[in-house]
Amino acid sequence: MDQKQITDLIQQMTLEEKVAQLLQLTADLHEGTQDQSQITGPMEEMGITGEMVRASGSVLGLSGASSIIDLQQEYMKNSRLGIPLLFMADVIHGFKTIFPIPLAIGCSWDLQLAEKSAEIAARESAAAGIHVTFSPMVDLVRDPRWGRVMETTGEDPYLNSLFARAFVRGYQGSNLSEDKERLAACVKHFAAYGAPEGGRDYNTVNMSERQLRETYLPAYKAALDEGCEMIMASFNTVDGIPASGNEKLMRGVLRDEWNFDGVLISDWASVREMVAHGAAEDDCEAAYRAIRAGVDIEMMTPCYVQHLPELIQSGRVSEALIDEAVLRILQLKNKLGLFEDPLRGADPARESEVLFCAQHREAAYDLAVKSSVLLKNNGVLPLDPEADIALIGPYAGQEDILGWWACVGVKEDAVQLGSAMQERLHGKLTIAEGCGIDTMTPDQLQKAVDAARKADVIVLALGEAADMSGEGGSRTDIKLPKAQLELVKEIRKLGKPVAAVLFNGRPLDLHGVLDEADAVLEAWFPGSEGGAAIADLLIGKANPSGRLAMSFPQSVGQVPVYYNTYNTGRPMDPSKTDERYVSKYLDSPNEPLLPFGFGLSYSDFTYGELSLTSHEMSAEQPLKVSVTVTNTGTRTGIETVQLYIRDITGEVVRPLRELKGFEQIKLEPGESRTVTFTVSEEMLRYYHSDLSYSSDPGRFHVFVGPNSRDTLQGSFELV
Template sequence: MTENLTSSVHSLLQQMTLEEKIAQFMQLATHFYEGSFSAGQITGPMEEMGIRKETVLNSGSVLGASGAREIRSIQDAHLKENRLGIPLVMMADIVHGFETIFPVPLGIGCSWNMELAEQSAQVAAKEAAVSGIHVTFAPMVDLVRDPRWGRVVESTGEDPYLNGQFARAFVRGFQGKDLKTDLHRVAACVKHFAAYGAAEGGRDYNTVNMSERELRENYLPAYKAALDEGCEMVMTSFNTVDGIPASGNATLMRHLLRDEWGFDGVIISDWGAVKELIPHGVAADEAEAAKKAIQAGVDIEMMTPCYANHLQELVESGVVAEELIDEGVIRILQLKKKLGLFENPYRGADEQQEKEVVLCAEHRAVARELAEKSCVMLKNEGALPLQKEQKVALIGPFAESGDILGAWSWHGSKEKAMKLADGLRMKLDSAQLLVGQGCDIQTGTEKQLEDALRIAEQADVLVLALGEASSMSGEACSRSDIRLPQVQLDLVKRLKELGKPMIAVLFNGRPLDLHGVIDQVDAVLEAWYPGTEGGAAVANLLFGDSNPSGRLTMSIPFSVGQVPVYYNHFNTGRPYYPEDTESHYVSKYLDIPNEPLLPFGFGLSYTTFSYSDATLSENTLTKEQPISLTVKVKNNGKLAGEEVVQVYIQDLVGEVVRPLKELKAFKRIHLEPGEKKVVSFTITEEQLRYHHANLDFTSDPGAFIAYVGPNSEEGIALPFELQ
């Protein structure tokens, strides 16, 4: 923070009354504000929350506003009434696109492509900024291992290293290098701090219970990566951490985030999370909730009035030190200074640019490219790519559905999304494409089925567009049964009886139990929710105009009974080896495999790649002297393709139990048919460090194995030692 910026903020702080300071902590939705196009709703909600008009006039930020005209109107009305002329900061959930919607983050993760991930955030920031938004509640970097949890759709996967790389890319894309001068960027807010993705039973908002070592080893690194990249804000999570809800957890927010990590930016609660300290059972009433949250270091309370209604009394009675209030206000004002709002309170909001930029052809092209890179081919027994002389029957609830945007695409238009049927119409003559619904997402009629069977009989190949409605993934969308709805499985079974080649395209927001699909069809393309250009991207992949290159960042379970299932798990004292059919008293299931159906890092292509000549430059690594790993990768097929070369390391003996494998590096490479490339990686001592029993982050001398290959289960093993 520069001296001039800090001094000007302190000067403003000295002019503020205690009531004005506390009002800066309040974040309310758009309809509370004069100038909003829905401002008629103000009176009722204000009375319901028990807040006064003066508090709204002095509040610091607005939630969910968008559109240059409305935001300028709100800011205008606010500045006319605010005594000190302190502008509002406009915040919203711009998670994977504003109006140009990119694949959901789980899909972006499967691209393993940091350049495109950063570009997607940059596009989203530009569209949001010209529409008047200053801050986005993204990236969401929670590590996820349980596909029952609906919010896995918002994460980039189960690996802490890979999540950290994406966290950095998203922050760079959203924020750029200078928020004050680059009006096409927005401030980022990393969420949800901390360990929200580890909710018990995969049930949203549920308890999180883990050791501090596990927290630091796997769940904290991606948040830290975002902050190291300069992320301006942190959002608290709904869950408990070591028995204390995050929004009232001083150990987590003050001691770890502020004191240990040195974060001096704004901390904001998630929606209603401060007041939720009461049902959690750590606060008796709103006043105690306010006290605990402010003492924990939460600066902005989103959509509950505990601060507004109780902090002044708590300060005046000596229960809360006014210094805590001042600290929080300074952080909020500094953010507004960084954004340049005092000089330009309408920062970026431009109706003309909004018309030109939002959902423009250039942005749609980026969305299409990222959608192509995000889809993962899970199976192909010769049915793909489609041939343009084939007669294709497209059948399923997603055949002509625009519901392919996924959660947190609130400005996206399903009507403007490229549907799969429209994508295929760009490839085929009208006589070659037959389209039928077959069933709805969860229900179906006999007529729908009969129509589907009739057109299927006329076709050479069947493309089944299946999946979950977007309302089945995302916040508060936990599922205990992660198979496709039964009506869709029944549709697959009936079509299978025709004996024709079948390809399943899946639109969903979590790894599914794929039984009833993957065992019935000849090919499976996992499209996730691919976004605005999803139909065009999937069509390009189905016809081989683009070669699938996505790789899984969450393991696909064999059964929901395995979850949480993830690649970087521990061994046990009685490990199970599949080739050992005699042992009984080992760690295994009696009725299903231990292994997932498809592992982390897995994905197929229209070509095949081989790995050979893997070597280490030395067999011994020291702190001062890293070693190099090289491997030759060859494209054995007749089509150009992209491979994701992955490096994993196993620490054979540690002070505490170490994972069987940990991803440490990867590279995407493009190979022409028959082309070979030597791919090189550097292995350093720093990559071998972990949190010991006393939480020291160090390495242990001893034996290690590096694996290089196409996924977490396949690879060439290269032993080495750390001295």
């Protein structure tokens, strides 16, 4: 169908048919419309009728090829103009084959594997009949109290932008119209959803426009530059205005400045939530503000279908705004080829073939290995496969390692750590729970102590429950539950070597674990093949290579804590810790417990001297920064060499350092390689006080190293 045919189709539509295209409802509501008597409960409370359901333009949350085929065929029988449904779902880190949570994927620093994970998720989802995924989530996060931190790739705008692009490429491919095994991607949540006050979900976001543009917007823009077809409005306010009704944000920045002509969808009920925010008096006013802002699809509230017709009739809203929204929706349906093939990709036979297949599970394993971060190791890891080992803790035999937003993944399908270790160890393995996630009985503890006493080495499998993070999972206490900290303390009394493995969805306050255990491996929620990946890392069959994409705080009182902070007028001198009138805590270091970019390996890497081709550069003449890295260990390993830059003096003060590049290199024992970065003038630009985007001449520091803290330093001048 060409553009003229789409325009002609819109001209044939009644106002009610147009507005219906703007409504998205869940699959269970559609499935309840065959019998009008089932329109009860929540549907009545929302003011949704069976007629609205039957006419709505898209469906949320239905999956399974047979179910989608049945609903689409039934819908098409009653579609006067032959306009098909769009099927959308939250395919966040896998469909049936579940990959590590996005925060873990960010810790892989592996863009190719991230792209591959999205490609596999798309392949499985498309076979099950889905057309659009509400992913990637690229919200920058600096506060681990927020539960949805597990959906992001971290605290850095540059790294988040690269992952945003990788996920979009993986989901959409290079030819969405022809490739029926791809999905349209929907980047979310626009904008700045990851910065709620107090880390409390859905809470107020308040920042300067300069900070918004410099730190929080780049990853959304990167996803759109990669061709992302949709964008989702966030729940929060932006400069005091809810995003779903924010004309400056949606019309001004998104549409006019960035020239985005794809579909804009609200988040769940966020249009109606403008009433609770205090930005709209009632549903009618909410509909008015949302359509004016350019929201094309309203998810799970009927403000549009109930009130847009009257707003048009009264003259408050032009029907041209409705036509504009419908045009974008139909263009997406056309790009997906739904007019020619409403069942696009839905195939029960193909679904049975590709879902959770061996090839996909192998990719999930690879990413689980690359996502895990070794935080500490005093010679305990890797384990000796011949040793007698006690595996103790709530995650010793736990299958619930998929994490929040596991789509149609089944936790019972996940590889358990205990069973995986049993397969790989030649010595004796004893498994004892020790405690639950947040409870402990004397009998549990005694069995764990008895098992530990007989072992050569103890592995503690600890962590959060999956529902302790994720949407609505904000917490003020981000330590491990007290029962688990007590277990660590009791096991430590035995004086045996102890390695801890952590399964969690956020950076934790690790006091009581990092200081007690001899080794700590951060596994996150590692997905379907997590147990196998972690077991191979523990025994040394795989070598840890993950690097933190978020800083770990000293305590919750320190957050937000992040590496790319500004200096103050009274910075603390680390050699004068007793000085009072400087910017510091009396009871804690300023620095995070573990910095951004940090991660250990079973290999040892040394860095030679930093080399700059010049100490002056210009817009026309970039400079190169080089360092030689050597694997001085006995194992082949992967090192992530990181480049940071600091602008010493700016019209607006600049961060102490900013990530500007990185390169992952694989080195054999004794092997050296020179890594070279090119520093261009474009990398030195920033938003000034008048929001102009440019660089300033002057002095800069350049840092290269294995993380944001432990770096070599050089200097240059931009002339």
